[in-house]
Amino acid sequence: MxxxxxxxxxxxxxxxxxxxxxxxxxxxxxxxxxxxxxxxxxxxxxxxxxxxxxxxxxxxxxxxxxxxxxxxxxxxxxxxxxxxxxxxxxxxxxxxxxxxxxxxxxxxxxxxTHSQMHLIDAMRALDLSGLDSRKDADARLAETVDTPGVRAFLLQSLDMAEGRWRLNLDALAARMDAITxxxxxxxxxxxxxxxxxxxxxxxxxxxxxxxxxxxxxxxxxxxxxxxxxxxxxxxxxxxxxxxxxxxx
The missing domain is CATH 3.40.50.1820 (Alpha/Beta hydrolase fold, catalytic domain)
Known part of the structure; x- marks a missing residue:
């Protein structure tokens, strides 16, 4: 690896x-x-x-x-x-x-006992089409994630040029119980x-x-x-x- x-x-x-x-x-x-x-x-x-x-x-x-x-x-x-x-x-x-x-x-x-699945769900749900700036991405993510600091943290893993997350969301979701x-x-x-x-x-x-x-x-x-x-x-x-x- x-x-x-x-x-x-x-x-x-x-x-x-x-x-x-x-x-x-x-x-x-x-x-x-x-x-x-x-x-x-x-x-x-x-x-x-x-x-x-x-x-x-x-x-x-x-x-x-x-x-x-x-x-x-x-x-x-x-x-x-x-x-x-x-x-x-x-x-x-x-x-x-x-x-x-x-x-x-x-x-x-x-x-x-906590889970971070709600954040994975929010990232999966984010419409990545037609984003012009990270500010636009933040505005869309605000629909599902209230806290500005959490949004800023998550958006550091958004590849704007490629229009994709630099996170293996499927694997992290499947292994959430092991992570917590x-x-x-x-x-x-x-x-x-x-x-x-x-x-x-x-x-x-x-x-x-x-x-x-x-x-x-x-x-x-x-x-x-x-x-x-x-x-x-x-x-x-x-x-x-x-x-x-x-x-x-």
Whole structure:
């Protein structure tokens, strides 16, 4: 599985791999990637079935973890957000030799009851014919998606020139239960892990900490004030500071 990626930073600097969340892409982390590249060699990937990477009918976290393992030619720090956070956790459990320190952004190794099918339905329903601008696309998407920030996020994956989504919506829809779920993987990660949450998000709660520590016994916890689930977009400087403090 070929994953598209970009890499910034000195060749001899410590490695940092970033895995984005559902419907996202490596470019969502471009600001933090650039800022952190002064001290790290930072690679931001597009996950399978997203943006510039290969598509597949399979989208289990074991598959995503193995994709990430194949991109690494040696150990690296790994940061993953949401779906990418679960993939990063699976990587740490399946290929612990590949992961030095782990940062999991606003997700836990548990099954969630929410679904993102309503957003897939909205993207599928969007009439892509005759669009002159992303503003036009936003106006049409507003008929089914109320929140401007969510529309802006989704429209980053719309290829205006080709008139298509750079997302494998069929595979993501078929595997939604696996994406929101969690496959219990054997073992425990022996090194340090930071679970970094948005203080205004309910994705990682205190009652999840026993489940987290069961597989990540050296887990630390921190929250970014004033941030929700998309903490890296809402509070990039605070997230950058937390990442630097933990890794350095």
């Amino acid at each position: 070929r994953l598209a990626s970009t890499t910034l930073g000195p060749a001899d600097a410590p490695r940092l791999l970033i895995a984005h969340g559902l419907f996202g892409s490596g470019r969502n982390w471009g600001v933090l990637q650039k800022r952190l590249s002064d001290a790290f060699r930072v690679t931001a990937v597009d996950m399978r079935n997203h943006s510039g990477s290969d598509w597949s009918e399979d989208h289990a976290y074991t598959d995503l973890a193995d994709d990430l393992a194949e991109t690494l030619d040696g150990p690296a720090h790994v940061l993953g957000h949401s779906m990418g956070g679960k993939a990063a956790m699976a990587l740490a459990l399946r290929h612990p030799d590949k992961v030095q320190k782990l940062i999991v952004a606003d997700i836990a190794p548990v099954a969630y 779920g969690w496959a219990d993987l054997p073992g425990a990660f022996p090194r340090e892990a930071l679970f970094l949450s948005g203080a205004d998000s309910d994705y990682v709660t205190r009652d999840m900490r026993p489940a987290i520590r069961e597989v990540f016994p050296k887990a630390r916890f921190a929250a970014i004030p004033g941030a929700g689930h998309w903490l890296h977009a809402e509070k990039p400087r605070e997230v950058e500071a937390a990442v630097r403090t933990f890794l350095q």
